[in-house]
Amino acid sequence: MKIAVCVSHVPDTATKVKVSSDGVSIDPTGVTYIINPYDEYAVEEALSTKEKLGNNSEVVVISVGSDKSKETIRKALAMGADSGVLLKDDNPRDSFAVAKALSEEIKAQGCELVFCGKQSVDYDNTITGQLVAEMLGYSCIPVIVEFNLEGNKITAEREIEGGREIVETVLPAVLTAQKGLNEPRYASLRGIMTAKKKTIEEKPAADAESLTEVLKMHLPPPKKAGRILGTDSSAVPELVSLLREEAKVL
Amino acid sequence: MANKILAVLEQREGQLKRSAFETVGMAAKLASELNLEVEAVVTGNEISNINDIGSYGISKVIHLKNPDFENYSSSGYRDAVTDYANESDADYLLLANTSMGKDLAPLLGVKLNAGCIMDCVNIDVSSGNLIATRPVYAGKALIDVKPKSAKIVITIRPNVFKPVPGGSSSPQIEVREISSPNLQTRVVEFKKAEGKLDVAEADIIVSGGRGMKGPEHFDLIEELADLLGGAVGASRPVVDAGWRPHSEQVGQTGKTVSPSLYIACAISGAIQHLAGMSSSKYIVAINKDKEAPIFSVADYGIAGDVFEVLPALIEEIKKIKA
Ligand SMILES: Cc1cc2nc3c(=O)[nH]c(=O)nc-3n(C[C@@H](O)[C@H](O)[C@H](O)COP(=O)(O)OP(=O)(O)OC[C@H]3O[C@@H](n4cnc5c(N)ncnc54)[C@H](O)[C@@H]3O)c2cc1C
Ligand SMILES: Cc1cc2nc3c(=O)[nH]c(=O)nc-3n(C[C@H](O)[C@H](O)[C@H](O)COP(=O)(O)OP(=O)(O)OC[C@H]3O[C@@H](n4cnc5c(N)ncnc54)[C@H](O)[C@@H]3O)c2cc1C
Numbered sequence: 001m002k003i004a005v006c007v008s009h010v011p012d013t014a015t016k017v018k019v020s021s022d023g024v025s026i027d028p029t030g031v032t033y034i035i036n037p038y039d040e041y042a043v044e045e046a047l048s049t050k051e052k053l054g055n056n057s058e059v060v061v062i063s064v065g066s067d068k069s070k071e072t073i074r075k076a077l078a079m080g081a082d083s084g085v086l087l088k089d090d091n092p093r094d095s096f097a098v099a100k101a102l103s104e105e106i107k108a109q110g111c112e113l114v115f116c117g118k119q120s121v122d123y124d125n126t127i128t129g130q131l132v133a134e135m136l137g138y139s140c141i142p143v144i145v146e147f148n149l150e151g152n153k154i155t156a157e158r159e160i161e162g163g164r165e166i167v168e169t170v171l172p173a174v175l176t177a178q179k180g181l182n183e184p185r186y187a188s189l190r191g192i193m194t195a196k197k198k199t200i201e202e203k204p205a206a207d208a209e210s211l212t213e214v215l216k217m218h219l220p221p222p223k224k225a226g227r228i229l230g231t232d233s234s235a236v237p238e239l240v241s242l243l244r245e246e247a248k249v250l
Numbered sequence: 251m252a253n254k255i256l257a258v259l260e261q262r263e264g265q266l267k268r269s270a271f272e273t274v275g276m277a278a279k280l281a282s283e284l285n286l287e288v289e290a291v292v293t294g295n296e297i298s299n300i301n302d303i304g305s306y307g308i309s310k311v312i313h314l315k316n317p318d319f320e321n322y323s324s325s326g327y328r329d330a331v332t333d334y335a336n337e338s339d340a341d342y343l344l345l346a347n348t349s350m351g352k353d354l355a356p357l358l359g360v361k362l363n364a365g366c367i368m369d370c371v372n373i374d375v376s377s378g379n380l381i382a383t384r385p386v387y388a389g390k391a392l393i394d395v396k397p398k399s400a401k402i403v404i405t406i407r408p409n410v411f412k413p414v415p416g417g418s419s420s421p422q423i424e425v426r427e428i429s430s431p432n433l434q435t436r437v438v439e440f441k442k443a444e445g446k447l448d449v450a451e452a453d454i455i456v457s458g459g460r461g462m463k464g465p466e467h468f469d470l471i472e473e474l475a476d477l478l479g480g481a482v483g484a485s486r487p488v489v490d491a492g493w494r495p496h497s498e499q500v501g502q503t504g505k506t507v508s509p510s511l512y513i514a515c516a517i518s519g520a521i522q523h524l525a526g527m528s529s530s531k532y533i534v535a536i537n538k539d540k541e542a543p544i545f546s547v548a549d550y551g552i553a554g555d556v557f558e559v560l561p562a563l564i565e566e567i568k569k570i571k572a
Contacts, residue, residue, distance in 0.1 A: 096366070122387060127356035168436060249511040
């Protein structure tokens with residue numbers, strides 16, 4: 001079976017966000033980019049599924065983005081993925097247009113099982129995997145922390161408010177990975193060396209229109225620094241009375 | 251021309267959730283500002299509090315009913331809601347940005363060829379057009395977004411739009427029996443976390459960090475959370491060390507929360523943690539290091555030893571609750 005993993009190339013989570021002069025995106029100056037943290041769980045699950053399924057399975061990594069996204073594809077190759085595809089587009093797209101490009105490629109490659117992250121930590125939409133599934137007519141279980149495949153039957157656990165749901169579905173399917181699903185492996189030195197030699201196929205991302213448009217990016221109003229009421233429990237009565245009378249939250 | 255807003259509501263175990271009433275309130279408000287019709291649609295079996303929708307501002311409710319809808323089925327709910335959305339020709343679908351909303355919204359988006367604007371914290375229609383504001387980069391920035399498609403699916407962040415019940419009018423409820431729903435993807439079991447309130451739904455959160463020194467000291471955090479009717483949260487190292495379950499992690503790779511009150515105990519306030527909680531209405535920090543970055547977002551702080559301050563705080567709260 002051919003398994004696809006969709007990976008996004010995102011600013012490091014420690015990034016201090018500044019708005020760029022275009023007014024609609026972040027200023028990339030000095031920002032380090034990494035593989036989206038949730039996508040590492042997706043890559044790991046794809047690799048371990050491939051290992052369980054045996055020899056004639058393979059894992060293809062797909063990303064929509066600019067040339068820079070190759071770094072992230074390479075990271076997944078170093079972990080052990082077999083091949084990589086960059087669907088190139090230098091212009092921003094919304095999740096819908098990203099999903100359109102991904103689904104066209106997944107269809108062309110004939111992948112029946114697709115892993116995404118539950119969320120890309122840049123635009124935080126949490127929907128790309130579901131969109132891809134629906135565009136392809138695949139089943140979808142988002143935000144999974146456990147995954148089991150038997151024949152074409154999938155049983156997964158997903159994290160929701162107040163507990164976990166056990167969900168059943170069938171292939172072909174898209175799953176989106178939540179932290180807790182697995183422990184992503186480190187790329188071995190050998191993995192890194194082989195990844196350097198693997199070619200990343202590049203093609204233009206399928207044309208697709210964004211259905212939403214960002215008009216403006218702005219920073220949240222800075223929180224005014226609060227008051228330090230004291231250095232020990234003698235400050236507790238004042239704290240409680242402020243919470244009751246000023247904040248009115250108790 | 252836009253003509254109708256559909257509030258797509260969530261029930262679990264036969265009860266509409268608080269976030270469902272937030273959705274009703276928001277849909278009703280938008281409808282009156284844009285001069286549109288508004289209806290609510292809910293997929294489920296028996297729903298005990300369905301009449302309460304009326305007092306939050308929507309007078310027509312479509313109940314898409316089937317015994318198999320007692321549990322969530324993304325394929326079944328998607329098809330039932332899509333059919334109704336097509337029939338009623340609604341242009342705006344509004345959902346809560348809960349686990350179910352995040353799953354269902356994009357499926358409906360593809361079916362209806364509607365763009366999705368997720369996790370909105372403000373919706374402005376003063377210009378006559380809809381502009382939604384949503385956090386990106388875990389709340390480090392916000393974007394104003396407008397739809398480009400004729401139809402649009404919007405989800406609103408829970409806990410942000412507090413619904414205000416008005417009158418007590420009973421809504422008109424139209425029950426539609428859905429025959430042989432599509433159960434290709436379905437929940438077969440729900441494993442409830444033992445009686446605990448989820449951080450993402452709590453109005454008060456008491457969170458502990460690495461400075462709590464060990465899982466046994468979370469008794470203090472739990473006791474305070476229980477007293478306040480709140481939930482327990484945790485920083486990532488605490489979860490990584492296995493002191494607390496991942497479902498309690500707050501931050502960029504955990505949950506994003508915006509409770510009325512967030513009490514951070516022995517948490518330094520790393521950027522990834524702040525990303526998940528800095529939109530809380532009030533923040534209290536207890537940390538022995540007065541330079542800790544958590545104090546830069548806290549409304550009130552005590553720069554002291556958590557093991558001395560927390561017991562005193564618990565006693566003080568007991569006094570006022572007594
Ligand atoms: C300059 C710039 C402008 C942008 N403008 C917009 C914008 O206006 N609106 C907008 O919504 N987004 C915008 N994006 C981000 C967009 O290109 C994202 O890649 C895409 O929208 C995913 O973000 P998301 O939050 O929707 O992903 P989510 O839905 O949160 O992602 C879930 C999962 O889908 C997969 N995935 C997501 N993105 C990709 C990808 N590019 N390639 C492969 N797999 C992927 C990953 O597995 C990810 O874990 C912009 C990006 C840049 C660099
Ligand atoms: C990709 C990525 C994602 C991440 N995602 C998250 C996330 O989602 N959530 C998250 O929380 N972190 C996240 N982190 C980790 C983050 O960078 C910090 O390491 C983490 O938040 C620190 O947790 P902490 O404040 O509990 O611990 P520390 O930073 O070790 O702070 C402990 C604090 O306790 C105080 N203290 C110690 N003893 C006492 C005492 N007796 N009384 C009072 N105070 C005391 C200390 O002064 C200190 O400030 C992420 C990191 C990365 C790289």
